[in-house]
Amino acid sequence: MTVASKTVSDVIHSHFGTLTRAEKQLAESLLDNYPVSGLGSITTIAENAGVSTPTVVRMVQKLGFKGYPDFQAHLHQEVEATISNPIAKHDRWASNAPGTHILNRFADAIIDNLRQTLTGVDTATFDSVAALLSDRKRNLYFVGGRITGALAEYFFTHMQVIRPSTALLSANSSSWPQYVLNMSPGDLLIIFDIRRYEQELVSLASAAKNSGAEIILFTDQWASPAAKLAKHTFRVRIEAPSAWDSSVVTLFIVEALIEAVQNSTWDETKERMKTLEGLFEQTRLFRKLG
C-alpha cells in the first residue's frame, strides 16, 4: 500500500499543499495534539475541527486511505507504537521553568515550535531537498518577502560559499523577470513566504515553474498559496508570544540544510573555502597597503 511505512503525520504533511481550506483546518486540528486528536469518531473530530463529516471522509481518501476506519486503524497502530515504547529519556527542557520574563516565555515558545516542526518535517523530504541543493548542475535562486528576505540572504550567503551557480533575488520584484528568463528546467527556486503571503511571490513561483524550475518553499503552518506549486514544502511553526512571527525555527532548518549540503560535497567545498580565505586575505592586505 502507498501508506505503508510513512506515519499518518507524514502523509498529512506531504499532502498539505494540495488540501483545501476546510481540509487544512482539519489537518491542523489533527496535527495539533497528534495523534490523540484522531482517536474519536468521525463526528467528533469533525466537530473539533469545525468542519463537516464529509470533509473528513474526502480528506482521508485524498490522503490515500480507504475510508475513515482505515485512517483510524493506522492512527491506532501509531499510538500503539508510541506507547508501547516506553523509553524514558532525560527530560531536556522541563527544567526550563516557565518564568514570567519575556526571554523565558520566548524560549518556551521556540522549543515548542521546534518540537512541533520536527514532528512535522519528513526526513525524506529534508534529504531530498539537501540532494537537490547539492546538485551542481542546477542553478539556485533564493528569494524572500519583506521580513523573510533576511533568511533568504542568510541561506544564499552560505550556499554561495559552498557551491557555484547561486543567485539572490532582490526584494524588488521588478528585477525578477530577468531571472526567470534565465531559468532552465531543473533549476531550483528557494522561496521564503510566511503569512501575510505576498502575491508577487506566488506569481514568481508560477512563472518559474513554467520555465521548468523546481520550487522549494519555506512557509508557515497555514501554508502559503505557493505550496501548490512547490516540489517540496517546509511548514515551520512560527508562533511566538509577540506581535511578530518567529523565524528562529526556519533559520534552524536552513542551517541544518546548509550542513547537509556541505557535508555531501565536503571535498569540493573545502577547496572553495580555502580559495575564498585567500581572497579575503588579499583584500585585507590590499586595504592595508592602500
Place this chain on the structure above:
Amino acid sequence: MTVASKTVSDVIHSHFGTLTRAEKQLAESLLDNYPVSGLGSITTIAENAGVSTPTVVRMVQKLGFKGYPDFQAHLHQEVEATISNPIAKHDRWASNAPGTHILNRFADAIIDNLRQTLTGVDTATFDSVAALLSDRKRNLYFVGGRITGALAEYFFTHMQVIRPSTALLSANSSSWPQYVLNMSPGDLLIIFDIRRYEQELVSLASAAKNSGAEIILFTDQWASPAAKLAKHTFRVRIEAPSAWDSSVVTLFIVEALIEAVQNSTWDETKERMKTLEGLFEQTRLFRKLG
C-alpha cells in the same frame, strides 16, 4: 463518579474478583498491552478476547461505566495523558528523525546552546538594552559582518516598523564613515560580530564610540574584540554539529528584543503599523493600475 481519578486499569483490577469467567478472560485481554488494546470497536476487542460483545457491555457496566463508549472515552483520555507528557513527546520527535539524522543532532545542539545562552544572559542587561532601543531620541544603526549581515538586516527591518530613526549600514565598509559622521552622543550602534571577527567592525565601533555613540554587541562566547568598547554585550552560544556556526540563538535574542521594545511602546507602534499597512496597500494598488 467512582471512576473519577482512578485509571481504567485500576478499576479493572479492583473489580477482578467479582468478574465471571468470560469477563476475566476479557479483562486479561484488555490489560495485556494496556491501554492500546482497548482502542478498537467493541466487536474487535470482543473478538480479540474470544468473548461475545454482550459480555463486553456487561463487564464495562459492572465496572461502573455507562456503556462501551463511556468506557472507551476514559481510555482515550488515558492514552492522551500518556502521550502528551513531555518525555513521550520527545520520544516521538526523536523517532521521527532518527538519532543519527542531522536534524536531530542539530536540535540537540540548538537546545543546548539556548539553555547555556539563557544561563549566561543577565535579564537586567536584556531589559536595559530593550529600554535603550525603545528610546526614540536615540538614532539606531545596525551593522553586521559577512554572515551576520542578514541578522542585522532582520533586526533592522523590524525596528524600522516599530520606531523612526533607524538605519542599516551596508556590508560595504566604504560607506560607514558617513554614518559615523552623523552619530551624536546617545545614539546606538548595534553590531553583530561572531568569530572570524572582522577587524573593520572593531574600527567602526571605535570610531562610533569616539562620536559618543553607545555600542550594543552580539557576539559569541569567545567575544569579539569589540566587546571592550561595548556598553552591553550579548554572548551567544553558536556551536553546531556543522562546519558553520549557528545563528539560531542570536536570532532568538533579537526576536525577544523586538518584542520587548514593541511591547514598551505599543500605542505608538500600533499607529505606525497601521499607516504602514496602508502604504503597502497603496503600493499594491499602484502596481495593479500601472
Place this chain on the structure above:
DNA sequence: CACGCACTGAAAAAATCTTTTCATGACAAC
C-alpha cells in the same frame, strides 16, 4: 433427576457512525 440460578452468545433492535448524494455558494476564466 428436576429445578433454579447465573452465565453466555446469537440474533434482533436501537443507536450511532460513515459514506454518498446533491444543492448551494464562491471564484476564476472567458
Place this chain on the structure above:
DNA sequence: GTTGTCATGAAAAGATTTTTTCAGTGCGTG
C-alpha cells in the same frame, strides 16, 4: 455578465456498532 469548476455542508442512505432480548447451557442442590 455568464459559464464552468471547485469546495463545502445538509441531509439521506448505507453500514457498522452498541445494546437489548432471549434462548440455550452448565452446574450445584434438593
